[in-house]
Amino acid sequence: MSGGESRPVAAGRSTGAGGATQIVAATVIAGIAGYLVTWLVYRIVGPAPYAVFAIFWATIYLVVGALSGIQQEITRATHPIVVGSRARASRSRDFGVLVSGVVLVVTVASAPLWVDAVFPDEGWSLVWPLAVGAAAYVLVATLSGTLYGVSQWRSLALMIGIDGVLRLLLVGGMLMLTHDIVALAWAVALPFPLAVMLLWPVIRRGVVGRTDIDVGFGRLSWNVARTMLAAVSTAVLVSAFPLLLGVTSRGADAALVGELVFTLTLTRAPLVVSVMALQGYLIVQFRERVQGWVAFLLRLMAALLLGGAILAAAGWWLGPAVFGLVSGAPVTLGGDVMAVMVASSILVAALSVSGSAVLGRGGHLAYSTGWLLAALATVVIMALPIDDIVFRVCTATLVAPLVGLATHAAWLLGTAGWMPRRTSSEVLP
Incomplete structure (x- = not known):
């Protein structure tokens, strides 16, 4: 203030x-x-x-x-x-x-x-x-x-x-x-x-x-510009991914593209949307927890990873049968692909949590950089001249959030020792 x-x-x-x-x-x-x-x-x-x-x-x-x-x-x-x-x-x-x-x-x-x-x-x-x-x-x-x-x-x-x-x-x-x-x-x-x-x-x-x-007004505008950059990058990873898939898969089997989009939508929507809806709540928690924010973050990440492992295993085992029942159409994707998509959803959810921690502690640049690098990784991998569309999708959805998580983790590790509770300047400007 x-x-x-x-x-x-x-x-x-x-x-x-x-x-x-x-x-x-x-x-x-x-x-x-x-x-x-x-x-x-x-x-x-x-x-x-x-x-x-x-x-x-x-x-x-x-x-x-x-x-x-x-x-x-x-x-x-x-x-x-x-x-x-x-x-x-x-x-x-x-x-x-x-x-x-x-x-x-x-x-x-x-x-x-x-x-x-x-x-x-x-x-x-x-x-x-x-x-x-x-x-x-x-x-x-x-x-x-x-x-x-x-x-x-x-x-x-x-x-x-x-x-x-x-x-x-x-x-x-x-x-x-x-x-x-x-x-x-x-x-x-x-x-x-x-x-x-x-x-x-x-x-x-x-x-x-x-x-x-x-x-002040000027700093608020600058901070908002960076959080909006992260929001656009988030859209590339989540809501705009089907569009990106279609643009980079011209000439591919339309039925396979449709099945991939449908599978991604159903595996990502419940968890990713819920966690992203909680971003504002989590930002407040990380801002207010002066001493215990690291432990809070680790507990959240542990819960996500444990739950993700269980869900990925279930996706491998039951995924094709469940998706066949929901879609009413033959399923060509195997359980291994569905397990990867579930795992990628967990990683995007984890990226939302790490982003909330970074932003809550004042790291606007690190926050937007993590999401931006994840979005760029998605675009680059999907644009690679690889004919196997399933391989490209699985690689992009796994690697991209890991890039963002690594960026956020690097900033958080450098901040965990000390961080002012309320400040108008940033450790990483």
Whole structure:
């Protein structure tokens, strides 16, 4: 904090498992709602219109994934203060409003460069819900980061759950009136601003005048730029990997590519999405645990590795039968491949945990570098001229997160001996 403009509240906020339980429960609800949205649209509008809807869905969540870096830095920087001790307006609020406006303008202004390639059928009709949804998500990310920073778990769970449920209700209601893809796109985008407006009267008392951030506007912007770089890199490893697989596998057996994408999606989604949803919670834990953060990190990693070994063994043994039952189609991938995919999911989850530890201890550059190197490793390996697509996928999904983990581990090892609890500068700038 600079200038002594606000007085922080002494440490002592809850670091128990209750917050994690609430966040995971809300994430499960939102995840189920998201799956139901995509399933309903496919079943009701048909495959061809669904393809247009799916492109919009993927595009808005790719942008949201990149902007989630805002939430991570606001989480790290936010701490509670004595009510009335802050003499000026909330910097995080001003930052969120400013960036929201910038995102809206940049999305619309840049649309002529990409609209025909991304939305060839609906064109500008889909640019507007994308721009509004992305701009509103900046406010969601800023508010969520603030809530994470002061351990307002109940409010956070409400924010996560209501966003997903609102989207399901709006899309479901819209499908009863029309199959128009533009109308459905607005139903996808509007829950971002609606969730903030609906919940603000409930949660404002816990944050207004009670929080501050430990960096100035310029440092906050620089830190957010780096966490957003990491967020984009995360998307390459997770949500954008099927796209990368398709681009680097031209001419490959379409059925095999589809089976790989389906298998990766089902093996990665449950664990990786859950752990990534807990990143804000974990960042707070690593920030607040002055003495015991190393032991906390080791316990988490041990639990992941032990659970991963059990799940990988189950994937080897039961994977083909389970996937055949779920997909209703013949399975060509062996149990060994499925075990590798499960193991790679554990490694990505571990990278999310190590990233939370690095960011929670103030290592913005190491945090973004770890994710960036993992993303680059993924792209390089997938681009290698190797005809065996299964080998390329298995190698990329295993090696890439290991590269990121090694980067984070190197920084954490150098920091474990001593680290200031609250600082606006970094050990690694």
